[in-house]
Amino acid sequence: MSKVGIDLGGTNIKAGIVNEENEIIAKGQKKTFAQRSAEEIMKDMEKLVEELLEEHHISKEQVEKVGIGCPGTIDSKTGTVIYSNNIVWENIELGAIMENSLQLPVKVYNDADCAALGETVAGAAKDCNNMILLTLGTGVGGGIILDGKVFDGYYAGGAELGHTTLIAGGEPCTCGRKGCLEAYASATAIIRIAKKKMEQEKESLLHEYNEIDGVAIFEAAKNNDRAANEAIDEYVMYLAEGIVNFVNIFRPEKVLLGGGISHAGDRLIQPVNEYVKKYCFGGNRTYIPEVMQMKLGNDAGIIGAANL
């Protein structure tokens, strides 16, 4: 049997047909045009799936299930998008509507949850059933896998790992609180930190870039730029503190990092692992999970969704 995974994003709707070995055997995408009505977007999601199946001569009877990963707060029990900022949806019964139009069982979870499940069934956490994923992009997304299944809270609005305090009363967060992990460990945060550092260093290589982003910061650091290296050191500390928190709660087999900043490689992953090893509760008397980069990139969301 095949499974279909859909990754609904603010820019693109991506879909893939996934086989029993959790390989994507066909992939397609359409623009989201997020300003459209939810009905129009869902119609395009339906079309995308129908076209993919037809193109690859797969009948509906050969499809076991469909899963959708969606940004925002999702009630995964009912398949309802409670609220999503990226596509500006509120209380859309995405699961039920798609189930009706596709005539297939449909599940809906948050996109970071889907990415975490994808990495667990086919990626960097393939050997384990208990893991945490943090996506380090504009914000910080969280995915939790317990016993091989997505854990996103008993009620909708759980697994928001980016919205736990790192420094209560600190930097303002998009969620209305101050000092969330998201405000210290997102790509947005490392850019803020680097900009502050380069202001103090007139000679910093960072002044030569038109735009400061994660790539620029790690590139300048590689060229021994002090401001960039200090910014990364500070960022590593914040991110690692957040990871220690989740280890102290979940004690998972692995912690994976995804999103733009996770591509930084050893300059990020190595000091994060050192910090985590040093500060987890119980120290070397306990199991301390390795922190690794996720492996499947954008495919993780599709494979994960297909496995919901």
Add this chain to the structure above:
Amino acid sequence: MSKVGIDLGGTNIKAGIVNEENEIIAKGQKKTFAQRSAEEIMKDMEKLVEELLEEHHISKEQVEKVGIGCPGTIDSKTGTVIYSNNIVWENIELGAIMENSLQLPVKVYNDADCAALGETVAGAAKDCNNMILLTLGTGVGGGIILDGKVFDGYYAGGAELGHTTLIAGGEPCTCGRKGCLEAYASATAIIRIAKKKMEQEKESLLHEYNEIDGVAIFEAAKNNDRAANEAIDEYVMYLAEGIVNFVNIFRPEKVLLGGGISHAGDRLIQPVNEYVKKYCFGGNRTYIPEVMQMKLGNDAGIIGAANL
């Protein structure tokens, strides 16, 4: 069938026989004398259980299982006490040894986990299967119940809710990190905060107490003492920030508070609930659990242990 619950503490070993309705039908205790060897303490635990059963004419055949709640880091899969500060144990195979001596199935979990389970089966969270317990004593203990079962991490050393950062880099914590919730939301913390406030207020009623403890602080606050009220307000904010974090992760049905400070009543519970309602991710679009005091006191640990 009966079940036996044991609460192993630094001062006392308490045990109870629990019936199928989760009522304690018999209770007993012995001094721990924690400086003794683990063997001697375990021998006394065995004796306590044997005596209780004999006294109440319950044969071993009528006992379904035995559970032990123990402070510290417990490997609940193997029943091993990895490390406990209160009784200074390290790598003691408590479960296996007691199973052998009692000739009954024995499980061992952290004491806060047992208290959480006790409240879930028979206390303030009786109507729900997904809850969080924070014990506000010398430290801050955490218990997590998911689907009616204790969740304490995949590996030993999870569910350490007190050892998640509230203000990274802040007040030193017993665990070696700086700024853990424990350093801001324990009884120790509110005493530290109140002492600082009373230094600034020469007229504070707190100066009239020989010893500043939680009772003194809440009593002075009731008598309109400004320093005491300010200390409580600050403490409420810290505690509530921590609770918001756990709601954003677990989105449980209820959050319970235990330990000395939890007896403060409405002056604590009401502002904590207001804060939590205001700051949980997703706001009023989502379910926000009520924060309540736990109900069973010390019995929670015994009833919970009996239900492991």
